[in-house]
Amino acid sequence: MPKKALPGHIAAALAGAGGPTDSAGQPWTGRHLPGDEKYHNFDTDDGAMDAGYAAALAGLASGAGTEAQVVAALATARVFIPIVAQLAQQTVGENGLVSDKESDMALVTLQGPDGRRALPAFSHAEALTRWHPEARPVAVYAARAALSAVAEEAQLMVVDPGSRRPFVVRRPAMWALAQQQDWVPSYADPAVEKVLCESVASLGHPAVLDISASAGQGIQSQWDTIEEPQGRLVMGGGTGPELCVTITLLPGLDQSGVNGALASLQEYWAGADAFAQAVDSVQIRLRNPNPKT
Incomplete structure (x- = not known):
């Protein structure tokens, strides 16, 4: 069978590239790449979900795990971030056709x-492809992805958006990942609880009888399963607000008194660095110490 000739432009490109030798005139023949050299951290990656992250998600779904454990699993997990080509410059050829010059x-x-x-x-390559078929998946550790999010001035990192089990990493957790530090949710952080208690003691506001922190409804996310196609709520991975502050006020306060007490407390919280760094968003719940029966 006669040898098929290469198209002219390909043959010309090969000739211009030096043919059987490199640009220094050294022959390509006999060269090889070291088979045991590792060129990056994921050269044997099969694109599947990280086992530790999968286990943490399963724990959260069952109610036995927490969102803090999911973020801790992400700290050592590989994820994929989507990269797309963005046209930078176009050119018009002699034939009048527009073509991409730079991207x-x-x-x-x-x-x-x-x-x-x-x-x-994305926790696995298939999830990214389903979400954006034209995007190029780039494998990175989740900590590096979080660092990229900070650089892009993003306030959230969403793992597997559009999937059955999306998980939102809110700003404080994202910053902790980026700095490779452990993350404690604000509703379980002793430093946040301390600021809340100090805000009452320092202001000495007679209208505030008690204050406490708990997880807000905003941490909930809805996951679909085969058994529950309509979805179920899990306690973690929501967009927020994640901190619920319950305030017990003196009975009989009018609206002006309530507003004044809340304004004083919120001003104190905003000035506390520990609170500002640990809290993404707040839900305030007012409690009557003597509810009517």
């Missing part, structure tokens, strides 16, 4: 319903 590769970011920017990340 850049850019991170994909999302905008949440509340206007905050979010970086999507």
